Amino acid sequence: MIATFVVGAFAGTAVVVRQLWLNDSARVIGSDEAVKRFRSQTTVAPIESTTSLVSPTDSATPDLPTAAVPEPGVYRYVTDGSEQIDVLGGATHPYPAETTITVSPDGCGVVLRWDLLVERREEWRLCAASDGVVLQTTGAFYHEFFAHGSLEAMVCNQSVLLVPLDGAPRDPVTQHCTLNDREWLPVWEVIGPDTRAVDGQELSVTHVRMTVQDDDEYWEHVVADYWLDQRGLPVSMTAEKESKSSSGLVGDVIYQERYVVDLAALTPLR
Numbered sequence: 001m002i003a004t005f006v007v008g009a010f011a012g013t014a015v016v017v018r019q020l021w022l023n024d025s026a027r028v029i030g031s032d033e034a035v036k037r038f039r040s041q042t043t044v045a046p047i048e049s050t051t052s053l054v055s056p057t058d059s060a061t062p063d064l065p066t067a068a069v070p071e072p073g074v075y076r077y078v079t080d081g082s083e084q085i086d087v088l089g090g091a092t093h094p095y096p097a098e099t100t101i102t103v104s105p106d107g108c109g110v111v112l113r114w115d116l117l118v119e120r121r122e123e124w125r126l127c128a129a130s131d132g133v134v135l136q137t138t139g140a141f142y143h144e145f146f147a148h149g150s151l152e153a154m155v156c157n158q159s160v161l162l163v164p165l166d167g168a169p170r171d172p173v174t175q176h177c178t179l180n181d182r183e184w185l186p187v188w189e190v191i192g193p194d195t196r197a198v199d200g201q202e203l204s205v206t207h208v209r210m211t212v213q214d215d216d217e218y219w220e221h222v223v224a225d226y227w228l229d230q231r232g233l234p235v236s237m238t239a240e241k242e243s244k245s246s247s248g249l250v251g252d253v254i255y256q257e258r259y260v261v262d263l264a265a266l267t268p269l270r
Contacts, residue, residue: 073268
């Protein structure tokens with residue numbers, strides 16, 4: 001869900017580097033555009049409930065909740081944050097006041113696409129399992145600076161339980177992942193139940209933390225916190241990230257990102 005930005009090996013002369021420096025941009029993707037894309041790519045049947053219930057055979061036994069994934073649609077988030085790199089004179093991309101997460105049917109559950117900018121997005125997948133909502137083993141991250149985009153495909157060795165049905169904390173779990181050809185080792189920890197307010201309504205959420213602590217020559221430090229509803233939909237997200245990576249022609253790159261994100265409305269746009 002969180003990736004280090006890696007600047008590609010810029011090929012060519014100083015003229016090319018100068019042209020790239022002139023062409024940096026940060027373009028907003030509005031909710032109307034996200035909804036239009038969602039409608040063009042998705043056929044969604046009406047959803048009767050956001051949480052399924054198992055009807056017991058004994059009427060005296062209370063209903064038992066089972067895991068469910070977020071209903072499809074475009075969710076709006078109040079957003080404060082930015083990303084930046086220090087090469088070619090430096091560049092900063094402030095994030096807009098509103099970003100969107102598009103939830104679409106995918107395999108055993110849904111894929112969530114978070115669009116912060118045209119130049120910055122990420123995707124992850126959730127499935128409902130017998131013990132709760134699970135983060136799947138594949139995802140993607142996209143960053144673009146100076147008209148040079150970097151798409152990193154994530155593949156991990158195991159899924160991770162993010163929202164346990166029993167609500168209990170879980171010990172940290174390390175995923176062994178690759179981002180394209182680079183090793184990436186996020187550690188996930190279910191801290192436990194919490195509450196968050198959305199639309200004046202107090203929601204029960206699960207607090208999950210993801211950390212990356214890599215102190216090699218090309219280092220990475222990440223602390224990202226997620227407050228997820230019972231379906232795994234982010235209600236709040238915060239992150240502080242910093243990394244150093246090799247870029248070839250323009251030297252080493254320091255990348256920094258921070259954000260604070262809160263769900264603006266419970267009902268998705270369609």
